[in-house]
Amino acid sequence: MSHLPPEEKLIPTSCVHNCSGRCFLHAHVKDGKLIRLSPGEEGPDSPDCPQTRACLRGLAQRHWLDHPDRLQYPLKRVGKRGEGHFQRISWDEAITAIAAEMTRIKEAYGNAAMYLNYGTGVYGQISQSWIDDSSRGALPRFFNLFGGFLGYYNTYSAACYSAAAPYTFGEVEGQSPDDLLNAGLIVLFADNPAETRMGGANIPHYLSLAKERGAKIIVIDPRHSDTAASLADKWIPVKPTTDNALMAALAYVLISEELVDQAFLDQYCLGFDEAHMPPGIPAGQSYKSYIMGLGEDKIAKSPAWAEAVTGVPREDIVSLAREIGLTKPCALVQGLGWQRHAYGEQAVRALPVLAAMTGNIGREGGGPGLRPGGHKMPMGWMPAGTNPVKARISCFTWTDAIRRGQEMTAADGVKGAKRLPANIKMIWNYASNTLINQHADINATAKLLADERQCEFIVLHDLFMTPSAKFADIVLPDVSHFEREDIVTFSAGIAYAIYHRKVREPMYECRSVYDVCSALAGKLGFAEAYTGGKTEQDWLRECVREAQRQDAEFPDFEEFRRIGIYKKKPARPIIAYERQIRDVSANPFATPSGRIEIFSPRLWEMNNPLIPAIPKYLPAWEGPDDQLAERFPLQCIGYHSKRRVHSTFDNLAVLEEAVPQEIWLNPGDAGARGLQSGEKARVFNDRGEVVIPVKVTPRVRPGVVAIPQGAWWQPDTRGIDHRGNINTLTKYQPTPLAFGNPQHTNLVEVVKWEGDAE
Numbered sequence: 001m002s003h004l005p006p007e008e009k010l011i012p013t014s015c016v017h018n019c020s021g022r023c024f025l026h027a028h029v030k031d032g033k034l035i036r037l038s039p040g041e042e043g044p045d046s047p048d049c050p051q052t053r054a055c056l057r058g059l060a061q062r063h064w065l066d067h068p069d070r071l072q073y074p075l076k077r078v079g080k081r082g083e084g085h086f087q088r089i090s091w092d093e094a095i096t097a098i099a100a101e102m103t104r105i106k107e108a109y110g111n112a113a114m115y116l117n118y119g120t121g122v123y124g125q126i127s128q129s130w131i132d133d134s135s136r137g138a139l140p141r142f143f144n145l146f147g148g149f150l151g152y153y154n155t156y157s158a159a160c161y162s163a164a165a166p167y168t169f170g171e172v173e174g175q176s177p178d179d180l181l182n183a184g185l186i187v188l189f190a191d192n193p194a195e196t197r198m199g200g201a202n203i204p205h206y207l208s209l210a211k212e213r214g215a216k217i218i219v220i221d222p223r224h225s226d227t228a229a230s231l232a233d234k235w236i237p238v239k240p241t242t243d244n245a246l247m248a249a250l251a252y253v254l255i256s257e258e259l260v261d262q263a264f265l266d267q268y269c270l271g272f273d274e275a276h277m278p279p280g281i282p283a284g285q286s287y288k289s290y291i292m293g294l295g296e297d298k299i300a301k302s303p304a305w306a307e308a309v310t311g312v313p314r315e316d317i318v319s320l321a322r323e324i325g326l327t328k329p330c331a332l333v334q335g336l337g338w339q340r341h342a343y344g345e346q347a348v349r350a351l352p353v354l355a356a357m358t359g360n361i362g363r364e365g366g367g368p369g370l371r372p373g374g375h376k377m378p379m380g381w382m383p384a385g386t387n388p389v390k391a392r393i394s395c396f397t398w399t400d401a402i403r404r405g406q407e408m409t410a411a412d413g414v415k416g417a418k419r420l421p422a423n424i425k426m427i428w429n430y431a432s433n434t435l436i437n438q439h440a441d442i443n444a445t446a447k448l449l450a451d452e453r454q455c456e457f458i459v460l461h462d463l464f465m466t467p468s469a470k471f472a473d474i475v476l477p478d479v480s481h482f483e484r485e486d487i488v489t490f491s492a493g494i495a496y497a498i499y500h501r502k503v504r505e506p507m508y509e510c511r512s513v514y515d516v517c518s519a520l521a522g523k524l525g526f527a528e529a530y531t532g533g534k535t536e537q538d539w540l541r542e543c544v545r546e547a548q549r550q551d552a553e554f555p556d557f558e559e560f561r562r563i564g565i566y567k568k569k570p571a572r573p574i575i576a577y578e579r580q581i582r583d584v585s586a587n588p589f590a591t592p593s594g595r596i597e598i599f600s601p602r603l604w605e606m607n608n609p610l611i612p613a614i615p616k617y618l619p620a621w622e623g624p625d626d627q628l629a630e631r632f633p634l635q636c637i638g639y640h641s642k643r644r645v646h647s648t649f650d651n652l653a654v655l656e657e658a659v660p661q662e663i664w665l666n667p668g669d670a671g672a673r674g675l676q677s678g679e680k681a682r683v684f685n686d687r688g689e690v691v692i693p694v695k696v697t698p699r700v701r702p703g704v705v706a707i708p709q710g711a712w713w714q715p716d717t718r719g720i721d722h723r724g725n726i727n728t729l730t731k732y733q734p735t736p737l738a739f740g741n742p743q744h745t746n747l748v749e750v751v752k753w754e755g756d757a758e
């Protein structure tokens with residue numbers, strides 16, 4: 001940077017929040033102080049090797065790093081849990097107290113009573129907070145050496161997706177987004193990458209290029225999302241939870257108008273029609289029978305039928321089906337929004353059927369109807385060893401595991417053990433606001449956590465006094481990722497790795513997760529086993545050695561650390577299931593039948609009408625046709641907004657100026673309630689109430705309201721939330737197959753807020 005003042009130093013670093021981006025940044029440092037962040041300089045931009053280009057949040061985060069509310073020293077709770085009263089303690093006191101409680105809980109209940117809560121605040125090969133695979137990272141390493149912990153599978157992101165997609169395909173593969181450039185038509189279902197995949201090298205980049213090349217883009221979403229607004233030729237506003245009815249009608253039109261690639265279905269798929277069913281299944285169970293009204297329900301899934309369910313006019317359904325059937329190739333892409341719903345498993349498996357019916361699987365410019373995949377970047381991890389506790393829960397069910405863990409079995413999603421050996425008695429909550437803010441039904445969670453006899457000890461490690469932190473017994477101040485070193489990788493149209501260097505010394509008394517775990521290991525007598533005498537940088541050297549082992553061109557450690565970013569331009573896009581489609585007998589799908597299982601015999605054997613063997617439309621609890629709609633007539637969905645990364649940055653005023661927290665309400669629904677933009681509304685159901693400003697807009701379909709998820713819960717003395725946290729309204733009811741979080745499925749009523757009577 002030639003225009004850089006001589007006293008300013010540029011340090012390559014990265015933005016690493018859980019927004020599905022990883023953007024290269026340069027930190028401008030003067031006299032040891034961070035004065036500015038700018039997009040990292042990383043060579044020329046080109047369509048096939050785009051620059052990473054940080055978004056508004058990434059560039060604004062200096063105000064977050066230097067926020068006056070940063071946690072500065074360890075805190076101990078005084079008063080009742082959840083009241084939010086704390087007292088300063090020293091690190092020595094904190095480590096001593098945690099070690100003593102951990103020892104007590106281990107002796108009284110065993111290691112399976114200690115839960116590491118789901119959290120996505122930190123990515124990195126050492127400090128990663130999301131510990132799904134417990135064989136990596138500093139925190140699980142510590143707990144494994146202490147005798148193990150209750151782990152989780154699943155994510156709050158993609159629970160239904162990860163559980164359901166393998167029943168269709170065996171192994172799940174995604175087409176890489178650089179292949180979108182080969183598509184003639186792109187249909188995005190419940191996908192809003194313009195907000196959820198920001199950053200220059202991400203999916204919107206490829207969507208824009210595809211559009212430039214003449215591809216048509218259609219968005220299916222109850223909201224006119226930023227993606228619909230900025231990239232789409234057409235928006236189809238469907239009622240939430242009804243996409244399966246829409247897709248069934250699309251299949252109906254494809255069949256009726258003979259737009260089906262029968263040869264593809266015959267060769268690669270199981271269960272599309274009665275002639276291709278597994279042995280021993282009674283007649284009428286194939287997908288085609290279900291669609292044409294020859295199945296159990298005897299209902300033809302015609303566009304007229306679907307119009308009544310979905311709210312999408314029948315002629316729009318017919319023309320969408322024709323476009324999908326006639327445009328070759330066509331990329332059908334799913335987001336994760338429709339699977340964070342009641343029966344979220346069903347939509348996940350239905351879109352691949354349309355991709356198969358139109359012969360788009362394994363083809364350039366087409367795809368399997370799944371999420372996009374990405375080019376991989378090899379990288380080592382700080383090894384965590386193995387967890388002696390084998391029991392795991394679906395991450396959404398941790399509140400159940402506090403209440404009644406020992407009753408929980410496979411029927412509640414427990415894996416690795418017949419039943420849980422213990423109720424959860426201790427939670428370590430690292431870089432997570434899921435303890436309160438991000439989990440469903442906040443009022444119920446708050447009540448549960450307030451009872452100190454149930455979960456006896458909660459440690460929380462964060463940068464801020466979040467709504468979750470208020471429920472901790474010990475709060476530890478972490479360094480930010482600008483105050484330590486780590487490596488992150490990114491995988492989309494291109495793959496890359498970023499070394500984020502320490503930009504400045506740790507602030508206040510903040511300490512990193514490795515540092516905290518090393519101190520605790522020392523207290524508990526296994527420091528040497530934990531650290532192996534290594535610093536964080538020593539571990540990172542090993543990570544890079546592993547990358548070099550897998551990729552001969554990967555730079556050596558010093559070089560990588562100096563330049564900060566290593567990008568890999570792929571030779572060609574990833575075409576999902578290309579091998580299988582080329583020769584399915586030599587390369588069968590990883591399903592029991594070796595085919596794409598439209599009908600899944602494994603699901604059939606479960607014999608559960610809520611987990612059908614073929615993807616079906618199942619009317620949702622708290623869906624548009626639930627009786628509860630008489631009292632709470634509006635469907636309330638959440639979404640991931642550009643304003644925040646989940647709850648991260650909610651406390652950043654400059655971002656609130658850019659995108660205020662408000663509920664979207666259709667003009668018809670607003671008019672009926674006498675509400676205008678800028679006024680405040682009460683939004684409520686039997687679980688809770690929020691007060692939030694209204695945005696009256698045709699960008700959300702009638703009968704639906706939308707609140708961006710992630711606002712910091714701010715209850716008054718009556719429990720009414722004044723910040724607009726949607727989890728005040730969401731329901732705790734795990735989905736049937738995945739035991740996932742249906743946090744977008746809620747019925748509410750909205751009325752004008754008449755002021756605070758308190």
Ligand SMILES: Nc1nc2c(c(=O)[nH]1)N[C@H]1C(S)=C(S)[C@@H](COP(=O)(O)OP(=O)(O)OC[C@H]3O[C@@H](n4cnc5c(=O)[nH]c(N)nc54)[C@H](O)[C@@H]3O)O[C@H]1N2
Nearest residue numbers: 120121157431432433434438461462478646647648709743
């Ligand atoms: N209603 C509803 N709820 C949802 C969702 C939804 O769509 N609707 N989405 C769900 C999804 S997909 C997810 S992934 C979860 C996400 O939920 P969480 O994983 O809890 O994500 P955040 O709310 O961003 O919380 C991350 C925390 O990490 C902290 N943090 C940031 N940087 C650091 C650091 O360097 N060190 C430490 N120690 N802490 C740090 C932040 O301050 C913040 O408190 O939410 C889920 N909840």
Ligand SMILES: Nc1nc2c(c(=O)[nH]1)N[C@H]1C(S)=C(S)[C@@H](COP(=O)(O)OP(=O)(O)OC[C@H]3O[C@@H](n4cnc5c(=O)[nH]c(N)nc54)[C@H](O)[C@@H]3O)O[C@H]1N2
Nearest residue numbers: 019157190192196240241335336337639640641642645646
């Ligand atoms: N800016 C930003 N980016 C993020 C995140 C963030 O918090 N902020 N979080 C990241 C994480 S961890 C995740 S998991 C992903 C989440 O990615 P997604 O789950 O894909 O994001 P959502 O916004 O929940 O849902 C996508 C779209 O689905 C729509 N939708 C909701 N219900 C339905 C439905 O029933 N049918 C249809 N057709 N559409 C529906 C929503 O209106 C929304 O526009 O985003 C990632 N990216």
Ligand code: SF4
Nearest residue numbers: 015021023055058199
């Ligand atoms: S897209 Fe994500 S990683 Fe990139 S700058 Fe924005 S918040 Fe940071």
Ligand SMILES: [Mo]
Nearest residue numbers: 155156157158
């Ligand atoms: Mo997520």
